[in-house]
Amino acid sequence: MALDHVETLECTVCGATYDPDQIIYTCPEHDGVAGILEVVYDYDVIHDRFDAPLDGDIRSQWKYQAFLPVDTEATPVALNEGGTDLLDTPRLGAELGVDINVKNDGRNPTGCFKDRATSVAVTKARHAGQDVVTCASTGNAAASLAGYAARAGLDCRIFVPESAPEGKLVQPRVYGADVLAVAGSYDEAYDLSMDVTDSYGWYNRNAAINPFQIEGKRTVGHELAEQTQDSIPDWVVFSMGDGCTIAGCWKGLREFAELGYVDDTPKMLGVQPEGASAIHDAFHGHDEVDDVADTLADAVAVGRPRNTLKACRALAESGGTALTVTDDDILAAETLLGRAEGIYAEPAGAAPIAGIRRAREQGIISRDESVVAVVTGIGLKDTAGAERAVGDVIRIEPTLDDVTNQYGTAKKERRGRS
Numbered sequence: 023m024a025l026d027h028v029e030t031l032e033c034t035v036c037g038a039t040y041d042p043d044q045i046i047y048t049c050p051e052h053d054g055v056a057g058i059l060e061v062v063y064d065y066d067v068i069h070d071r072f073d074a075p076l077d078g079d080i081r082s083q084w085k086y087q088a089f090l091p092v093d094t095e096a097t098p099v100a101l102n103e104g105g106t107d108l109l110d111t112p113r114l115g116a117e118l119g120v121d122i123n124v125k126n127d128g129r130n131p132t133g134c135f136k137d138r139a140t141s142v143a144v145t146k147a148r149h150a151g152q153d154v155v156t157c158a159s160t161g162n163a164a165a166s167l168a169g170y171a172a173r174a175g176l177d178c179r180i181f182v183p184e185s186a187p188e189g190k191l192v193q194p195r196v197y198g199a200d201v202l203a204v205a206g207s208y209d210e211a212y213d214l215s216m217d218v219t220d221s222y223g224w225y226n227r228n229a230a231i232n233p234f235q236i237e238g239k240r241t242v243g244h245e246l247a248e249q250t251q252d253s254i255p256d257w258v259v260f261s262m263g264d265g266c267t268i269a270g271c272w273k274g275l276r277e278f279a280e281l282g283y284v285d286d287t288p289k290m291l292g293v294q295p296e297g298a299s300a301i302h303d304a305f306h307g308h309d310e311v312d313d314v315a316d317t318l319a320d321a322v323a324v325g326r327p328r329n330t331l332k333a334c335r336a337l338a339e340s341g342g343t344a345l346t347v348t349d350d351d352i353l354a355a356e357t358l359l360g361r362a363e364g365i366y367a368e369p370a371g372a373a374p375i376a377g378i379r380r381a382r383e384q385g386i387i388s389r390d391e392s393v394v395a396v397v398t399g400i401g402l403k404d405t406a407g408a409e410r411a412v413g414d415v416i417r418i419e420p421t422l423d424d425v426t427n428q429y430g431t432a433k434k435e436r437r438g439r440s
């Protein structure tokens with residue numbers, strides 16, 4: 023059988039197991055709490071099938087196909103996701119006072135890390151003969167799903183809060199999706215998408231409850247393990263919304279270490295905005311819950327994260343921690359990343375940089391440690407946000423005089439000297 027490397031789906035709450043061949047989202051045994059399922063693999067089968075050399079040459083995430091929970095007969099729905107660069111970022115490091123590399127996942131096909139997961143989900147949906155895919159999203163998952171649905175020839179209907187940045191509402195429509203802009207928060211859009219999935223039977227990509235979503239996100243961990251095998255970083259830093267991304271990466275890092283492909287694992291640092299800090303609060307044992315999200319980092323503006331459990335396990339198992347940053351810190355990080363290294367991130371993508379600065383100040387990360395920040399999304403979808411952090415354009419008439427006013431008299435005679 024061709025899904026024989028997937029043993030079972032196991033409930034993270036009660037341990038009940040489910041058949042990986044059926045379409046099931048969460049364990050139905052738990053009222054109120056989501057019984058999130060974990061995909062359990064037969065690593066003997068995977069290890070036998072995985073024959074790609076760990077030589078740093080990563081064209082796309084499908085290098086790790088043996089690890090992905092798709093039928094070996096299924097043709098991947100792909101746009102060249104993953105295989106992103108791990109960049110040296112010395113000027114950024116000097117600014118933050120730490121050895122840092124940036125994994126630039128904004129380079130994915132729709133401009134966001136989520137393509138890793140979407141590619142897997144849409145491959146599974148098409149292979150299962152589904153015609154319609156859906157999800158709720160703060161914007162990026164919607165754009166990502168719409169792109170891959172178009173690639174696969176499936177219909178796509180997505181639910182987003184109407185406040186999502188314009189670019190994230192336009193992009194999925196260019197991909198031909200129906201964009202249902204909900205007059206409400208992401209959390210309300212999410213609940214609606216779940217009701218719709220129940221009544222219409224559309225294939226739901228919602229990351230937290232589709233057990234296969236996190237599995238695609240593991241490939242960022244596989245890539246990082248491969249790219250840093252000679253010098254494993256002390257820390258890997260992510261922003262957290264629902265918590266699936268950091269959990270997925272951790273699972274990928276952990277399994278490569280357990281299989282002996284690499285010697286060790288990094289500690290995970292999860293960063294949240296002060297205004298949307300539920301996972302951070304749960305990790306540190308704060309009981310008072312504020313489930314309203316208020317932050318300009320729209321991609322992580324999640325009031326009730328759906329995967330707090332898996333995210334907190336990733337932080338704890340790796341020996342890492344969580345911290346919060348302000349929106350001003352995030353904007354400052356966005357322009358720092360652009361100015362210092364030529365990387366244009368959206369706020370949620372820049373938040374890890376703000377988190378590293380905070381962690382250095384608090385002594386969580388020490389000067390002699392090494393850090394990888396994963397930039398999860400490109401900034402171009404949300405120029406309005408960035409506009410608050412950059413200076414104005416310099417308006418001039420089309421005359422040399424106006425340039426002279428700006429930069430002083432041109433010194434012609436210096437030409438050719440240097």
Ligand SMILES: *Cc1c(COP(=O)(O)O)cnc(C)c1O
Binds near residue numbers: 162262322368399
């Ligand atoms: C979705 C998203 C995140 C957070 O991922 P979660 O799985 O929700 O924690 C971070 N950055 C960007 C750019 C995203 O789109």
Ligand SMILES: [Zn+2]
Binds near residue numbers: 049052
């Ligand atoms: Zn259960």
